[in-house]
Amino acid sequence: MDIFGVPLQAFAGQLVIGLVNGSFYAVLSLGLAVIFGMLNVVNFVHGALYMLGALVAWLLLSQLGIGYWGALLLSPLLVGAMGMVVEIFLLRPLYKVDHVYGMLLTLGMAYVIEGLARYAFGVSGQPFQVPELLRGSVDLGFMMMPIYRCWVIGVSLLVCLGTWFLIERTRLGSYLRAATEKPHMTRAFGINVPLLVTLTYGFGVALAAFAGVLAAPIYQVSPLMGSNLVIVVFAVVVIGGMGSIMGAIVTGMLLGVLEGLARVYYPEASSTVVFVAMIVVLLTRPSGLFGR
Known part of the structure; x- marks a missing residue:
């Protein structure tokens, strides 16, 4: 069976790859959106923190014997804690000046983190085993679907929707929005x-690290x-x-699928x-598809 001249198996295989990539795009862009939307910081270090999440997970496995499930919890917590230290000592002094200084700082941090990782571990990728519980494939009839990729898609959607609910539908989320939009008034209420x-910056950083741990068994862990x-x-x-x-x-999900179909x-x-999609959107709707 063909779909527009392409065998169904090849079409479905690329669609799955697109969904997996889209899951990473969604989690990573969610972290960026949280940091920019709440703090108005263009966090160029996000890619390096994604890499750092995967690298910390690999170190936990190779040096301490902590497996995938422990690394999936500990790595985002450790990298998120590092992000909070960065926010307190490096970013906070820049909030009162032009935002371009924060952008330049995070860009410089990205090069420093990547350079240190390359110096310490080289540029060759390090393997990270899929946990035993998620090995194997599911026969869908027209293709074999790896269980781990199903897990990546499912848990990414769960984390993304949970984050949206936390920020948009809970009291804590309302406090976060108020603290960034009306900080002086929010302080008056004792917050x-x-x-x-x-905590907001640390959470956005932890999302990047979480995506890195998810990606580690699919792509080799590399500083690049x-x-x-x-x-x-x-x-x-x-x-x-x-x-x-x-x-x-x-x-994130849609563009991952679009990339796979391409x-x-x-x-x-x-x-x-x-x-190309970004250019078209900027020309027709500069605020973005969901922007205000």
């Missing part, structure tokens, strides 16, 4: 605004794994609307289709 800001991905993720955030939580989730019908365009 610790600096603590909320620090986040350098190119962050550009695509920024394009996803722009298309969805800067600071839009739902825009980051929906656009590999089927026009492989030469697969690496540029996201940026």
